[in-house]
Amino acid sequence: MSIAYDGINKEGLSTQIADAIRTAIMEGRLVVEQRLPSENELAERFGVSRATVREALKRLAAQNLIRTQRGPTGGAFVNRLTWSEAHDALVTTSTLLIGMNDIPFEDVVEARFTLEAACLPLAAARREDKHLEVMRQEIAQQRMKDVSDEDFCASDVRFHRALADAADNPVLSFQMAGVIESMQPLMNMITYRMRDRTRIAALHDALADAVDAKKARAALKVLNELSSYTLELMAARRNARATTA
Amino acid sequence: MSIAYDGINKEGLSTQIADAIRTAIMEGRLVVEQRLPSENELAERFGVSRATVREALKRLAAQNLIRTQRGPTGGAFVNRLTWSEAHDALVTTSTLLIGMNDIPFEDVVEARFTLEAACLPLAAARREDKHLEVMRQEIAQQRMKDVSDEDFCASDVRFHRALADAADNPVLSFQMAGVIESMQPLMNMITYRMRDRTRIAALHDALADAVDAKKARAALKVLNELSSYTLELMAARRNARATTA
DNA sequence: AAACAATAAATTGTCTGACAATTAAACAAA
């Protein structure tokens, strides 16, 4: 008989074990730096083989929830999620999400500039020399003749990240990095003419100046121009594609 | 001799294999819904055992990059990342990040309300009945006498998510969900007196009214009050703790 | 006693081979 509708076991064992441990971490029953039982012990406790436990642990490691170390005193430890790890995870997720779901370019641009505009007042109030230095340096690179379109985009990303960092709020920096970097693949599809680059560098200059002078209102105006110009470039690219096709 | 510095093998084999496949997906060499070779084939190609391949695949599955299916015609398929999956990943990451790195509460509140304020003009312009209905409904629940603090917070989260959704931009909704939900554990630590709840519900009411009337400026003012009030509540909680301790 | 080298032990990483579970497709029967 053994009806035994204990728990719905639709998911595999390794998934269930990973979920159990993940929940324990999120609920604080396992704290940072705490060592989990060894793989053999876990296998015994859950009543599964070591291979199954390992697959579960690999899932958690992929999410930066745990970290493993060999040798005696080794094992799996609850990992303190760093900004860097979280940043990478967010960028990966956002990039794939946007890359695989043909989101309208307009939506991405709108989201990015809306959020960036929100950071501007804080950035203007709190900017430090180190942020302005990065911004100026990137503008200089954007004016150089021999950079590829890809390098130009990468420099653009660094410029805007410096701007976001100037707001001096780690949570904002984290969130902004997601929207800014996930847009890079889309921006990479644009071919920048020399006059486009010059225009963008000029706008960046104006933006840096406004932030430097702590004039949030002026900075906002420049940012809006930058947003419009980005949309124009993308529209131009679309037209070019349409005629050649 | 066999110096063989082929690739730096500091990382384990399963990690390297996972990275190789992940890169192939991110670079578009593997496209959505494409089937990967079977585990046995992958094991042969990479020159490792099936167990190692499986650990690599589990890592990718944990990041929602692939999906596996049994049976003939089964295998591992490149997964189209859905908004829901990405949302869950972002919330998990943000929540852990904030929970494990004692970020100042002020920073989190500032980030959340700054970003939310940025969404307000869009929300006021585009709000539809469905968003307002959700907001009104949640306000009603917040006024009910017998809801726990936790339920009150959950309702608050739903209210603000509806507000973000009203901006009608999926990228914004995605980003906002991250800041809003990751703040919930912090909000849960607050004990809400009846007058606190009444005040918050009143502010929510005013916010909904302003958005309903498409008055972005008015809504912004209310949101700022809400932000200040949240900080006050948190400060009060901190004082209470300090005196009892 | 101190410094250094060899050894042992614990733990993760990988391999091998096997079997169970699932499922689509081919086949057979009513």
Added chain:
DNA sequence: TTTGTTTAATTGTCAGACAATTTATTGTTT
């Protein structure tokens, strides 16, 4: 045609072994 049955491909799990890594211990030399 429909309905069951078999078959084969594939993932899921298991058991046991050995390799690699790293710490602690033990022994040896100075």
